[in-house]
Amino acid sequence: MSMYRKRRSAAIASGLGLALALAACSGPPGSEEGAGAAGGGEAAEGCEDYQQFIEMGDLDGTEVEVYTTITGDEAEAQEASYEEYERCTGSEISYEASDEFEAQIAVRIQSGSAPDIAYIPQPGLLQRLVNDFPDAIQPASEEVSEKVDEFFTEEWREYGTVNGELYGSPLGANAKSFVWYSPAMFEEAGYEIPQTWDDLIALSDQIVADHPDTKPWCAGIASGDATGWPATDWLEDVVLRTAGTEVYDQWFAHEIPFNDPQIVSALEATGEILRNPDYVNGGLGDVSSIANTAWDAGGFPILEGQCWMHRAANFYGVNWQQVREDVEIGEDGDVFAFYLPSASEEKPLLGGGEFVVSFEDRPEVNAFHTYLASDVWANDKAEVSNAGWVSANSGLDPELLQSPIDRLSNELLASDEYTFRFDASDLMPGPVGAGSFWEGMTNWLSNPSATEDEVLTFIEGSWPE
Structure with a gap:
């Protein structure tokens, strides 16, 4: 059990302790009995971690409106995560999630009905909102900025910054640079986890030689109207590994053309795996089968011993139970993942x-925003x-995360040893990042005659003036 869990359990486990804490937090508004009474009041029993937020103002009886894209089961967990904060501060969090967030947030700002706080799903959208509505989003407060400096790497701070000013603090995160595999298959075959890109290709060649009835790789990119996005992730990862972060930054910002020779070379390197009939598509078909295989089923042949590796994010872990409910994820489990080498x-x-942004500078809004940027909320x-679910927050206790892959993700995301880069398609203009890029990569996999230069030139031609 982690120290954080022990501390929380000690505070609220016993019925007497919980009753005392609830009573202490339920004093009338403005009284000194509740934890959220006058700013600077003493924290109630079990609320010591929240004292720093209580001191930020008279929070008792206040309400903070949150607007977000996070729906479904994760929304329930999101709301549940605020319960201790609400109990201890006396501030109520009103949560609203919408699948139409990206369109509606601009409408709400224009109509004067912006929420108190919004969770922005991409840095590109954050930049557009700040530039289009320069007086709507509040620059991050000193308290929020201090939390970002304390718990997040410089790359994460930079993605929340627009025109040199910090606006957004990181919330949840995901890590995509993983290769899923079967530890048991690797051990039985005597294979080591590859440490370099050349090692990865050499391993793929070794699997071809040793196991002609299987394939080294399996993949799927079908996702309804969003078909192609997993292939864009592939190219993004390879651009980072072959051309480097500086070129990657120039590429998504269109400071170099989409079909720059360095990007062409990266797509050719991607094709060494995804368009190689000796390498793909284990248990699913030939190269063209990648385009019509559902993205969430792309790695399933690993469980049948038909494929050895599948590149996918940490959140792919929840899909394995679609095949077998007892699938164990871990270094000694049925499946696990290793870092995609460079x-x-x-x-x-x-x-x-x-990223969390504020539209109001009221004390209760600033306190809640600061809480969300802290290790306490994480x-x-x-x-x-x-x-x-995982966060890049370095103050997060990894023992609390629900899966070994989530713990590994947090370790990499919070480490200065790894250079984080946001998904490029989320940073590009919508018609490209969620349009021609998806389409071009799908055509590249389904049409064997399409060359890398042709595909990238098609995408370049779609870039808005």
Whole structure:
């Protein structure tokens, strides 16, 4: 049991302790009995971790409206993560999630009905909102900025920054630079985890030679109207590993053309795996089968011994139970994942996440925003989350995360040893990142005559003026 869990359990486990804490937090508004009474009041029993937020103002009886894209089971966990904060501060969090968030947030800002706080799913959208509505989003407060500096790497701070000003603090995160595999299959065959890109290709060749009835790789990119996005992740990861982070940054910002020779070379390197009939598509078909195989089923042949490796994010872990409910994820389990190695000494890490922004500067809004940027919230969230959720917050206790792959993700995301880069397609203009890029990569896999230069030139031609 982690120290954080022990501390929480000691505070609220016994009925007497819980009753005392509830009573102490339930004094009338403005009284000194509740934890959220006058700012600076003493924290109630079990609320010591929240004292720093209580001191930020008179929070008792206040309400903070949150607007987000996070729906479903994860929304339930999100709301549950605020319960201790609400209990201890007396501030109520009103949660609203929408699948139409990206369109509606601009409408709400224009109509004067912006929420108090919003969770922005991409840095590109954050930049557009700040630039389109320069007076709507509040720059991050000093308290929020201090938490970001304390718990997140410089790369994460930079993604929340627009025009040199910090606006968004990181919330949840994901890590995409993983290769899923069967530890038992590797051990039986005597294979080691590859440490470089050349090692990865050599391993693939060795599997071809040793196991002609299987394939080294399996993949799927079908996702309804979003078909192609897993293939864009593949290219993004390879651009980072072959061309480097500087070129990657120039590429998504269109400071170099989409079909720059370095990007062409990266797609050719991607094709060494995904378009190689000796390498793919284990248990699923030939190269063209990748385009019509559902993305969430792309790795399943590993469980049948028909394929050895599948590149996918940490959140892919929740899909294995679709095949067998008893699938164990871990270094000694049925499946686990290793870091996708690089062709250089740089250790790039591709991923994504949400950013918290404030539209109001009221004390209760600032206090809640500061809480969300802190280690306290990260640990609150980890305790109630499902497998697949992780944060780049370095103060998160990894023992609280629900899966070994989530713990590994947090380790990499929070480490200065790895250079984080946000998913490029989420940073590009919508018609490209969620349009021609998806389409071009799908055509590249389904049409064997399409060359890398042709595909990338098609995408380049779609870039808005």
